[in-house]
Amino acid sequence: AQKVTQAQTEISVVEKEDVTLDCVYETRDTTYYLFWYKQPPSGELVFLIRRNSFDEQNEISGRYSWNFQKSTSSFNFTITASQVVDSAVYFCALKNYGQNFVFGPGTRLSVLP
Amino acid sequence: GAGVSQSPSNKVTEKGKDVELRCDPISGHTALYWYRQSLGQGLEFLIYFQGNSAPDKSGLPSDRFSAERTGGSVSTLTIQRTQQEDSAVYLCASSLEPPYSYNEQFFGPGTRLTVL
Numbered sequence: 001a002q003k004v005t006q007a008q009t010e011i012s013v014v015e016k017e018d019v020t021l022d023c024v025y026e027t028r029d030t031t032y033y034l035f036w037y038k039q040p041p042s043g044e045l046v047f048l049i050r051r052n053s054f055d056e057q058n059e060i061s062g063r064y065s066w067n068f069q070k071s072t073s074s075f076n077f078t079i080t081a082s083q084v085v086d087s088a089v090y091f092c093a094l095k096n097y098g099q100n101f102v103f104g105p106g107t108r109l110s111v112l113p
Numbered sequence: 114g115a116g117v118s119q120s121p122s123n124k125v126t127e128k129g130k131d132v133e134l135r136c137d138p139i140s141g142h143t144a145l146y147w148y149r150q151s152l153g154q155g156l157e158f159l160i161y162f163q164g165n166s167a168p169d170k171s172g173l174p175s176d177r178f179s180a181e182r183t184g185g186s187v188s189t190l191t192i193q194r195t196q197q198e199d200s201a202v203y204l205c206a207s208s209l210e211p212p213y214s215y216n217e218q219f220f221g222p223g224t225r226l227t228v229l
C-alpha cells in the first residue's frame with residue numbers, strides 16, 4: 001500500500017526563519033516519483049517539484065530546497081529565510097507507476113511578519 | 114496558455130437539489146482527476162479519467178456522485194440529492210499521460226459547494 005505522512009499539521013515561524021516541512025512515504029515499488037505542491041490562501045494548488053526514486057541528489061531552487069533520503073523514506077522541504085508569501089498549505093504526494101497520486105494530509109505554514 | 118478551469122467558482126444549493134460541476138482540463142491532457150477538499154483538510158480522491166473512460170472510481174463516496182467526460186476533454190461531476198456533508202471545495206486536475214507516467218498534475222481553482 002502507498003501512503004504519505006506529513007506529521008506536522010501546522011507550523012508557525014517568524015519571517016526570515018528557516019523552516020523544514022517533513023514528508024515520509026511508504027511504497028513497495030522501486031520506481032516512483034515524489035512531488036510537493038503549494039496551496040496558498042487563494043486556494044489553487046501549485047506544483048513545486050518532482051523527484052524520481054533513482055535520484056537522491058538534493059535540489060535547490062532559490063530559497064527552496066529538498067532533501068530526498070531513500071534510507072528513511074523521506075522527502076523533506078526546507079524554506080530558507082521564510083517570507084510572509086510562503087504562508088500556505090504544503091502537500092507532499094507520491095506516485096507509483098500505473099497508479100494514482102497519493103497525497104499527504106498537508107502542513108499549514110504560517111509565516112508571521 | 115490556458116490552465117485548468119472550473120465552473121462555477123461558487124455554488125450554493127439547498128439540501129436535496131442536484132448540482133453539476135464542470136472542469137475544462139489543459140488542452141492535450143489525457144488524464145483528469147476529481148478531488149474533494151473539506152475545510153482545512155487534505156485532498157480526497159474521487160475519480161480518475163483516462164480519455165473518456167474512468168478506470169478508477171473508487172473514491173466516489175456514494176451512488177449520488179457520478180462523473181463523465183466527453184471528447185477526452187470537459188468533465189462534469191454530478192451530485193444528486195445533495196446533503197450538507199457534501200459541502201466542500203471540489204478540485205479538478207489534469208496531467209499529460211498517467212497512469213503510466215509521472216507527469217505532475219495541474220490543478221484548477223476549484224468549485225466551492227455549499228449545501229444549506
